[in-house]
Amino acid sequence: MSEKLLYQQAGHVVTLTLNAPETRNVITDRDMMDAVAEGFERAEADQSVRCIVLTGAGKAFSSGGNLRHMKDKTSIFGGTTLDVRDGYRSGIQRMVRTVWNCEVPIIAAVNGPAFGAGCDLTAFCDIRIASTTAVFAENFVRVGIISGDGGAWVWPRQIGLSRAAEMLFTGEPIDAQTALEWGLVSSVVEPDELMEKAYALAERIAYNPPRQLRLSKRLLRQAMTARLDDILELSAIYQGACHQTDDHAEAVDALLEKRDASFSGQ
Structure with missing residues (x-):
């Protein structure tokens, strides 16, 4: 570089x-x-x-x-x-x-x-x-x-x-x-x-889980030019993926246990 x-x-x-x-x-x-x-x-x-x-x-x-x-x-x-x-x-x-x-x-x-x-x-x-x-x-x-x-x-x-x-x-x-x-x-x-x-x-x-950060940004970018129905469908797909991640489970556990979360990107 x-x-x-x-x-x-x-x-x-x-x-x-x-x-x-x-x-x-x-x-x-x-x-x-x-x-x-x-x-x-x-x-x-x-x-x-x-x-x-x-x-x-x-x-x-x-x-x-x-x-x-x-x-x-x-x-x-x-x-x-x-x-x-x-x-x-x-x-x-x-x-x-x-x-x-x-x-x-x-x-x-x-x-x-x-x-x-x-x-x-x-x-x-x-x-x-x-x-x-x-x-x-x-x-x-x-x-x-x-x-x-x-x-x-x-x-x-x-x-x-x-x-x-x-x-x-x-x-x-x-x-x-x-x-x-x-x-x-x-x-x-x-x-x-x-x-x-x-x-x-x-x-x-x-501090937040990396893949969810990237998906959130991607939604913001797509939302600038897409129809609401298209963004809702894309959001549902992304959400389905997020629910399968270890970081989602860690985030929920950390909130319930009142502690800081530690995210792995998985």
């Missing part, structure tokens, strides 16, 4: 850190996009992982696209129209698909500015916690492009159509407090408290 993404695991929680602070963690460089996709794939494949915390090294979460590459028309921004299409599909779009489809719950600990593709990356996570220094901007129109990584799809689902349109059409940033008021983030904390807050939430999530 590229050094541009740090992968660290403590117990059942994996921390993924965008690690290119010299560029404010631009995310459209090929090695960064590949590393992020591979990091999430690695965590999802590991059944011991129950929660992922995503953050950025340095003072920014991610400044988004590499402006130098845009100007020089290199990397995913170079070539013919079809070349650019292919570059987006195999690069930034592959990355956000991997994040969105990852069955492990994801917390974005937004430590600073999240612009463009970096802003979209936070929206594809499940939960966002922001530092007071965090700033969110869908600023694609400010550089004469559009969101090529699914921003038009994910933002109305996160904050509603009107506010999503405001962000996309103006390109203007919103601060952490506004993000909290809009429901984009769950909480806002001081910079030196951000990771402590993120890990505390991650541990609360990771």
Whole structure:
């Protein structure tokens, strides 16, 4: 895996850190996009992982696209129209698909500015916690492009159509407090408290049985686009599977015996 993404695991929680602070963690460089996709794939494949915390090294979460590459028309921004299409599909779009489809719950600990593709990356996570220094901007129109990584799809689902349109059409940033008021983030904390807050939430999530966590997330994802009847049927199937697990029996026993549960993933 590229050094541009740090992968660290403590117990059942994996921390993924965008690690290119010299560029404010631009995310459209090929090695960064590949590393992020591979990091999430690695965590999802590991059944011991129950929660992922995503953050950025340095003072920014991610400044988004590499402006130098845009100007020089290199990397995913170079070539013919079809070349650019292919570059987006195999690069930034592959990355956000991997994040969105990852069955492990994801917390974005937004430590600073999240612009463009970096802003979209936070929206594809499940939960966002922001530092007071965090700033969110869908600023694609400010550089004469559009969101090529699914921003038009994910933002109305996160904050509603009107506010999503405001962000996309103006390109203007919103601060952490506004993000909290809009429901984009769950909480806002001081910079030196951000990771402590993120890990505390991650541990609360990771206490629970891992397979049931993944199925719960899968239901949430499916419910965003499916009919109620379809979700009810899927829920019944998932529930039938859960009732057969050792972790279900352990959870019930622990509640009846008034003790903490210990889950095996079985």
